[in-house]
Amino acid sequence: MSTVFTFRIDGKDVAGSEGQTVMEVAEENGIDIPGLCHLEGIHDRGACRLCMVEIAGSPKLAAACVTKITEGMDVTAHSEKLQEYRRTVTEMLFVERNHVCAVCVANDHCELQDLAADLELTHFDLPLISPKLDIDASHRLFAIDHNRCILCLRCVRVCDEIEGAHTWDVMHRGLETRVQTDMGIPWGESTTCTSCGKCVQVCPTGALFEKGRAVASGSKHQRPFLPWLKTVEEERGR
Amino acid sequence: MTKPRVATVWLDGCSGCHMSLIDLDERLLDIFERADLVYGPLVDFKEFPKNVDVCLVEGAVSSEDDLHKIKLVRERTKTIIAFGDCAVTSNVPGMRNPIGVPPLLDRAYIENATINPQIPSRVVPKLLPTARPVHTVVHVDIFLPGCPPSADLIYNLLDDLLAGRVPDVTGARFGR
Amino acid sequence: MSEMPAAARPTHRRATIETADGQPRASAYVCEAASCMSAQSHDITLRLGERIAALGMTDVNIKRVGCLGLCAAGPLVEIAETAELFERVKPDDVEAIVKALKKVKPTDTRRPQGPFFEKQLRVVTENMGRIDPESLEDYVGRGGYEALKRVLSDMTSTEVRDVITRSGLRGRGGAGYPVGLKWTTVAKAEGTQKYVVCNADEGDPGAFMDRSVLESDPFRVLEGMTIAAFAVHANEGYIYCRAEYPLAVSRLRTAIRLAQRAGFLGSGIADTNFNFDVQIRLGAGAFVCGEETALIASIEGRRGTPRPRPPYPAVQGLWDRPTLLNNVESYANVPTILNKGAEWYSEFGIGKSKGTKVFALAGRIVNTGLIEVPMGTTLREIVFDIGGGIIDGRPFKAVQTGGPSGGCIPAQFLDMPVSYESLIEVGSFMGSGGLIVMDDTSCMVDVAKYFMDFCRDESCGKCVPCRVGTTELYMILDLISRGEATLDDLAQLERLAGIIQKTSLCGLGQGAPNPIFSTLRYFRDEYMAHIVDKTCPAGVCTITAPEVMA
Numbered sequence: 001m002s003t004v005f006t007f008r009i010d011g012k013d014v015a016g017s018e019g020q021t022v023m024e025v026a027e028e029n030g031i032d033i034p035g036l037c038h039l040e041g042i043h044d045r046g047a048c049r050l051c052m053v054e055i056a057g058s059p060k061l062a063a064a065c066v067t068k069i070t071e072g073m074d075v076t077a078h079s080e081k082l083q084e085y086r087r088t089v090t091e092m093l094f095v096e097r098n099h100v101c102a103v104c105v106a107n108d109h110c111e112l113q114d115l116a117a118d119l120e121l122t123h124f125d126l127p128l129i130s131p132k133l134d135i136d137a138s139h140r141l142f143a144i145d146h147n148r149c150i151l152c153l154r155c156v157r158v159c160d161e162i163e164g165a166h167t168w169d170v171m172h173r174g175l176e177t178r179v180q181t182d183m184g185i186p187w188g189e190s191t192t193c194t195s196c197g198k199c200v201q202v203c204p205t206g207a208l209f210e211k212g213r214a215v216a217s218g219s220k221h222q223r224p225f226l227p228w229l230k231t232v233e234e235e236r237g238r
Numbered sequence: 239m240t241k242p243r244v245a246t247v248w249l250d251g252c253s254g255c256h257m258s259l260i261d262l263d264e265r266l267l268d269i270f271e272r273a274d275l276v277y278g279p280l281v282d283f284k285e286f287p288k289n290v291d292v293c294l295v296e297g298a299v300s301s302e303d304d305l306h307k308i309k310l311v312r313e314r315t316k317t318i319i320a321f322g323d324c325a326v327t328s329n330v331p332g333m334r335n336p337i338g339v340p341p342l343l344d345r346a347y348i349e350n351a352t353i354n355p356q357i358p359s360r361v362v363p364k365l366l367p368t369a370r371p372v373h374t375v376v377h378v379d380i381f382l383p384g385c386p387p388s389a390d391l392i393y394n395l396l397d398d399l400l401a402g403r404v405p406d407v408t409g410a411r412f413g414r
Numbered sequence: 415m416s417e418m419p420a421a422a423r424p425t426h427r428r429a430t431i432e433t434a435d436g437q438p439r440a441s442a443y444v445c446e447a448a449s450c451m452s453a454q455s456h457d458i459t460l461r462l463g464e465r466i467a468a469l470g471m472t473d474v475n476i477k478r479v480g481c482l483g484l485c486a487a488g489p490l491v492e493i494a495e496t497a498e499l500f501e502r503v504k505p506d507d508v509e510a511i512v513k514a515l516k517k518v519k520p521t522d523t524r525r526p527q528g529p530f531f532e533k534q535l536r537v538v539t540e541n542m543g544r545i546d547p548e549s550l551e552d553y554v555g556r557g558g559y560e561a562l563k564r565v566l567s568d569m570t571s572t573e574v575r576d577v578i579t580r581s582g583l584r585g586r587g588g589a590g591y592p593v594g595l596k597w598t599t600v601a602k603a604e605g606t607q608k609y610v611v612c613n614a615d616e617g618d619p620g621a622f623m624d625r626s627v628l629e630s631d632p633f634r635v636l637e638g639m640t641i642a643a644f645a646v647h648a649n650e651g652y653i654y655c656r657a658e659y660p661l662a663v664s665r666l667r668t669a670i671r672l673a674q675r676a677g678f679l680g681s682g683i684a685d686t687n688f689n690f691d692v693q694i695r696l697g698a699g700a701f702v703c704g705e706e707t708a709l710i711a712s713i714e715g716r717r718g719t720p721r722p723r724p725p726y727p728a729v730q731g732l733w734d735r736p737t738l739l740n741n742v743e744s745y746a747n748v749p750t751i752l753n754k755g756a757e758w759y760s761e762f763g764i765g766k767s768k769g770t771k772v773f774a775l776a777g778r779i780v781n782t783g784l785i786e787v788p789m790g791t792t793l794r795e796i797v798f799d800i801g802g803g804i805i806d807g808r809p810f811k812a813v814q815t816g817g818p819s820g821g822c823i824p825a826q827f828l829d830m831p832v833s834y835e836s837l838i839e840v841g842s843f844m845g846s847g848g849l850i851v852m853d854d855t856s857c858m859v860d861v862a863k864y865f866m867d868f869c870r871d872e873s874c875g876k877c878v879p880c881r882v883g884t885t886e887l888y889m890i891l892d893l894i895s896r897g898e899a900t901l902d903d904l905a906q907l908e909r910l911a912g913i914i915q916k917t918s919l920c921g922l923g924q925g926a927p928n929p930i931f932s933t934l935r936y937f938r939d940e941y942m943a944h945i946v947d948k949t950c951p952a953g954v955c956t957i958t959a960p961e962v963m964a
Contacts, residue, residue, distance in 0.1 A: 045721070045722075045876075046721070046722040046877075046919060047876050047877045047878070047919065048877070048878055049877050049878055049879055049917045049918070049919065050878075052916075052917050061916055061917060063722055063919075066722045084913075085913050085916065085917055088909075088910065088913050089878050089879060089913075089917060092878050092879065092882035092883060092886065093878060093882070094327075095882070095886070096878075096881070096882045098332075098333065098335075098336065099412075100329055100330060100332070100333055101323065101329075101385065101412040101413025101414070102323055102329055102330055102385035102413050103330060103333075104413065107413040107414060108413065108414055110413075113411065113412055113413055116411065116412055117409075117410075117411035117412075120408070122326070122381040122382075122383050122407060122410060123320065123326045123327065123371065123373060123378075123381040123383065124327060124371070125906060126886050126906075126910070127374075127886065127889045127890070128328070128332070128335070128371075129882075129885060129886075129889075130332070130335040130336050130368070131336060132336035132337065133336070150878075151875065151878075151881070170717060170875075172875070173700065173702075173872075173873065173874050173875045174870060174871060174872070174873040174874065174875045174881055174884075174885075175870065175873070175875065175881060175882070175885050176875070177874075177875030177881065216413075216414075
């Protein structure tokens with residue numbers, strides 16, 4: 001039996017088990033805290049900073065996806081200020097690389113695009129960085145367009161934690177950071193990739209996509225499939 | 239009392255936003271009952287007029303000609319609307335930005351030409367180093383993203399403006 | 415030195431030339447820390463050795479020592495008995511030094527040597543320039559390992575932690591977290607396997623305190639770590655040192671070997687049942703690895719990126735075990751505190767900032783070099799008395815402390831006593847101790863741009879605000895410096911800086927906007943000059959925007 005904590009999110013009384021995160025309990029209670037690196041079923045890394053919330057009594061903001069709940073905590077997940085922060089962080093993701101929704105396979109199926117609409121981000125005040133980036137289409141079934149990658153690293157984690165292949169990893173740093181396959185070789189030459197396609201399914205944008213898909217046709221699994229996969233694995237293990 | 243003067247401008251874009259404007263169909267009659275269309279690709283005026291109240295600007299600022307036009311528009315217009323993704327983010331025209339102008343022209347006019355390869359230097363306006371969103375060149379008052387923005391969004395925006403309300407662009411989004 | 419095994423000795427040089435039997439009549443101390451070494455000070459050692467051998471001066475020693483402090487005037491040679499200092503020594507100056515050595519009388523006593531040395535208080539640096547950094551004998555000869563021996567034989571771990579707590583020592587890496595409290599947290603954390611880690615990944619531009627300590631007195635750091643290990647019940651330690659410090663690493667390696675051989679590291683330390691050993695891990699040139707969670711990831715062999723805290727390393731650190739992480743200077747304070755007592759130590763300082771602080775003086779200052787002063791010393795004393803003022807007598811403009819997370823402090827605060835609190839109050843930060851002095855030839859927009867360029871280059875890329883935001887800030891600063899920005903851009907700069915500070919994952923991103931905040935706070939007029947008048951008052955920036963007509 002784990003301890004149950006009661007606390008508040010945006011003034012609403014909620015309850016969760018010890019060890020749960022603010023994000024998890026918010027989701028269970030229909031409170032939408034945005035997050036692009038968070039995905040149910042893989043471990044959280046607190047990197048996109050979209051889920052930053054205020055906790056009464058703490059001078060610092062906390063990432064809801066990696067903040068464990070405590071008894072009586074008072075969480076503010078939505079405020080003018082927090083929404084402005086989220087809008088700016090989203091804007092940063094747009095200006096960092098070359099996101100052209102109009103010609104993207106994920107148009108209308110994109111978490112970044114949805115987030116911009118939710119946050120009423122109508123234009124970018126920050127200067128565009130416009131880097132020159134590659135597309136790796138060497139894999140038989142899939143391709144990656146780095147122009148659309150937001151470095152959430154869901155692909156890296158799902159490949160390692162669920163598929164167990166660890167084909168994806170990260171190279172370079174700062175603005176030069178790239179996801180890579182094996183030790184930086186073309187995806188098609190990877191000897192570890194099982195072509196399972198989980199990375200494509202979890203990608204929040206059109207960075208990873210199935211070949212042969214037209215613009216706006218790259219819909220992904222709508223229901224979260226990772227928790228289901230984990231359950232299957234656990235059942236097998238028993 | 240004179241009616242508000244509305245203009246539309248087509249910079250570096252595909253004209254899809256203007257198509258969407260035409261998609262207002264019979265609602266166009268309602269709009270231009272209340273306003274005068276004084277300039278744009280849909281009407282035959284040669285020069286951008288003075289004292290324009292509202293101007294819908296489609297397309298990114300890509301060439302010296304675009305730059306000249308948008309500055310004139312800004313001088314003569316009260317309310318500028320960045321109309322559609324190209325005007326708002328530079329969108330598809332901006333896809334050339336990481337490449338740079340010389341390699342771009344080489345690819346288009348030299349490498350892929352089968353006869354008489356040469357880079358055009360007359361008649362066509364010179365490209366700017368990058369295709370820029372309108373608001374990075376002149377002040378923009380309202381942003382209406384979308385590729386293209388739906389006819390409903392355009393109608394609501396113009397309807398609000400003509401009725402003197404603060405325009406509501408809820409539902410507008412990049413792409414789609 | 416003569417007992418040092420051949421393997422432990424750098425093969426290309428012999429450090430100390432001993433011709434005297436027993437106590438020498440006179441000794442020349444040649445600085446062989448990185449700064450003087452790069453000015454060929456080792457050649458001076460050799461030349462001096464040759465000369466005194468040729469002259470048959472059998473009562474004279476030539477000794478290689480660590481940093482003598484006054485780096486600006488290197489290579490430095492000091493006559494130990496008279497404290498006579500030879501500056502900018504060239505091979506031809508050897509004769510003058512020999513002459514001075516000849517004159518040394520047994521009655522000579524060390525004399526003060528002007529404000530640079532007089533105003534300092536040496537705790538961490540007490541052996542610097544006095545001992546051969548690769549000689550355990552030298553270290554022990556000046557009281558080294560007394561503290562460890564007494565700790566192991568006479569004290570409990572609780573008592574040791576109590577002394578450190580009462581001393582008021584705070585983390586010298588920058589944030590100033592109470593060291594005693596951290597030790598207690600680790601000691602009380604659950605788990606049988608615990609680690610002690612020393613952060614020697616000093617990366618702030620203009621900072622070289624830890625490097626100098628490691629190059630000049632490496633045993634002190636090892637002793638401090640060993641005492642810490644006893645106090646928190648750890649048996650393994652790591653020193654994470656940046657690979658850009660080869661001399662420090664080489665001296666540390668030698669020191670570790672000598673300490674192991676002498677029973678000060680390894681099993682059964684100082685004939686007790688306490689075990690502790692230390693390994694060195696080299697950084698690969700990432701500034702962010704000075705952040706504790708990134709440092710831990712790097713030691714574990716993973717990508718050096720920070721992770722959100724909590725859990726803090728004290729509870730869940732290296733390989734998820736409780737880990738004590740302090741920096742070089744913090745550990746280097748420990749032996750002296752235990753030797754002289756918590757009360758002695760806490761008498762120095764001001765308010766909640768006790769003891770001394772080592773600073774590296776750099777920039778437009780006469781006495782570039784390494785100093786140690788009691789907390790509470792004013793900036794004026796540091797810059798003008800100890801530092802000798804500004805080069806060419808130009809006007810002082812600001813002093814930058816705290817590295818890329820720090821700020822620029824203007825002249826109006828010159829009389830402010832330096833402490834953790836006072837620096838934060840004026841919008842800067844203690845940081846690790848780099849102190850960069852600027853005169854009227856520095857443009858503050860350019861300074862902010864420099865630090866932002868540093869941060870964007872060093873951002874690990876994990877969190878969005880730091881990865882993208884630092885580049886965005888840099889782009890806006892670049893616009894301003896070229897005179898192409900508007901007041902809207904300035905407003906955007908401030909707004910964005912605030913968001914990056916609030917939302918970044920680790921200290922690198924959270925601190926990155928500080929140079930902008932502090933330069934805007936005190937030098938907004940310079941920003942306005944670039945934006946409105948399209949001029950750079952210091953004449954540093956190249957203005958590309960057309961000049962405005964008056």
